[in-house]
Amino acid sequence: MLTIKEVTELTGIAAPTLRYYEKEGLLPHVKRNENGKRLYDEEDLSWIHFVTALRATGMPIAQIQKYVYLYKEGDSTISERKRMMLYHKKDIERSIRELYLNLDKINYKLALYDVLESQIERTSIKI
Template sequence: MSYTMRDMQEKTGLSAPTLRYYEKEGILPFVERNEHHHRLYNDQNIEWVKFILALRATGMPLVEITQYVESYKKGESTISERRKMMLQHKKKVEADMSQTYLHLERINYKLALYDTLEAGLNNKQIKI
């Protein structure tokens, strides 16, 4: 099945300029064109965009995503290289998540203090 640029925007939430940029930079590979040179996207392109968005949302720089895509294009001989890239990124994401969890604990502690203070000011009993 083929999708137009508008379809891609709706399916991915990305703007046309972003999709064009990703393609130009080699981040979104394998985009075909019709006889009028209009982009034709397919399900594989949608999966690539979802993967790119996951990597971006977890902090991977575009330059590293580009390196990954270039490695992917080289084929099966780069599987261990790509796996290593994903493993390194996974470790970074896990460390970030751990740090975020610690920050969340501090925020929750502060909220609990405020709940206690407000309850005291309002002469309410604190329910546990």
């Protein structure tokens, strides 16, 4: 069982953020010791990693809340949770496609700069 400090060191997530996630219901069943201090086990860690992956891919807190709520409901919600993940997967794939398209525009801009620079170079040589 890990303290909150150990978890921040392991995950790079700030302690207030971990408390905030828990308060918002994103981290089910985090235990406490006799003094009320948080204790994280392996399962908590994998929840943290999962939530982090969802956040990093742009899923809003509110939607993760809903997911965890369904998880707590038990096996009867498996198909709905799967649907949420499938939908989110499509979202990520769309984001990636858009990033590639916009990356093309940046690359085009960079190509223009290359032309500009070589023009400037040639001009300088002439002088």
